Amino acid sequence: MNISEVARRTDLPPKTIRYYEEIGLIRPARDTNGYRAFADGDVHKLAFLGRARALGFSIEDCRTLLALYEDDARASADVKRVAQDHLDRIEEKLAQLRSMRDTLTHLVHECAGDNRPDCPILQDLARD
Amino acid sequence: MNISEVARRTDLPPKTIRYYEEIGLIRPARDTNGYRAFADGDVHKLAFLGRARALGFSIEDCRTLLALYEDDARASADVKRVAQDHLDRIEEKLAQLRSMRDTLTHLVHECAGDNRPDCPILQDLARD
DNA sequence: CCTTGACCTTCCCGTGACTGGAACCCCTAT
DNA sequence: ATAGGGGTTCCAGTCACGGGAAGGTCAAGG
Incomplete structure (x- = not known):
């Protein structure tokens, strides 16, 4: 899945998605041509982030929340x-x-x- | 009047006062040694700015408000x-x-x- | 006269969370 | 071959300062 499709699904701008990768919130795979290849898990995380941001959580809070979300022993x-x-x-x-x-x-x-x-x-x- | 005295009177940090000069909100005179020499008018303007900022006005709003304040024909x-x-x-x-x-x-x-x-x-x- | 310490100066970098734009690559269709 | 609509990176700007470095200035004390 390319970035514009993910942007459409998550209602996040492509710029924001790239930024979230840059700061390590997501780690999408890459196609051989260098394009980001998003999996469903990436989209899910981005939707999570979008909702957390909409509630006003800071990026660092989002990072923490995402880590907790992925930690079954939280x-x-x-x-x-x-x-x-x-x-x-x-x-x-x-x-x-x-x-x-x-x-x-x-x-x-x-x-x-x-x-x-x-x-x-x-x-x-x-x-x- | 030196900057720290003005900072005390206006309750604005010296950094903020220098910044306000840099962006042209105030134009304090200079002593021969290069120190800013604030007049009462400068202090008055800074107090005005401090109150406008405390009400949440943007810097550009403050600039406009200050200009209106100084315009008798407003x-x-x-x-x-x-x-x-x-x-x-x-x-x-x-x-x-x-x-x-x-x-x-x-x-x-x-x-x-x-x-x-x-x-x-x-x-x-x-x-x- | 010298030093100390508290001032003052400018300059540059960092903040948060992106956004805009330039320069360039890739893919498909005509 | 070209046009267009993807994608990529990198750099600069936003807003209103704050931190800190490097260095000049001033008044007081020894």
Whole structure:
């Protein structure tokens, strides 16, 4: 299976697939002509990676999760810890973004948005 | 005023202040010895930038906002549009993160987190 | 006068996770 | 023979800095 077919099946760009090989997440075989020859297992791994990335896991987290996935002797506690840590970081990010949003919503609401120069947004940014 | 004093006052790292000069956000004068000599106006601008960055505005947004701030003939509508666009992107990001969080919360809750290998998190990532 | 240590300077590399583009090879059909 | 649509590698750029090296400057103490 060539890369564009795998890209279609996994909904990952070919560039991303090459990148994942470059950093050692997958190791597709090669045809005699140098083309990557993907097996079903490669496609499966890529789909796994795509879903993990869609959940916001970092590449290093993905590497860990993939290793756990392939380790029959894993403890689910190890998987759970990775997910929980990630979840904690997401909660932090959410709190940060909510705070930004609240401030911005307030400021945008206060601003007349007309052709006069007076602007509470700039006033806030320039406050002493 | 030297850079470390400005860093203390604006709560920005010296590296960041140098970077902001490099990309043309500020233009501090120079002493004969080559040291940056910051005026109050520079400090004010840096504080402005620090607050804009804390609200999540990109550097390019900051550049625009600073230009508007210094333009007496600005229209508040221009400021408002920058802020509203940024707010829209934050709302998108929030929705995305909430979605990740909801999925992850569910999965983490389902996972026993013990020393057995069975794990609904991995099952979900590996689903066909 | 010399040294010490805390400043300051520039320059270059690394980050994360790709994306774009150039230059080139391969395969099939006409 | 050529055209096109694959594929390949490699290099540069993204964003907003941070780390660290190599070296100049300044004030205080011996």
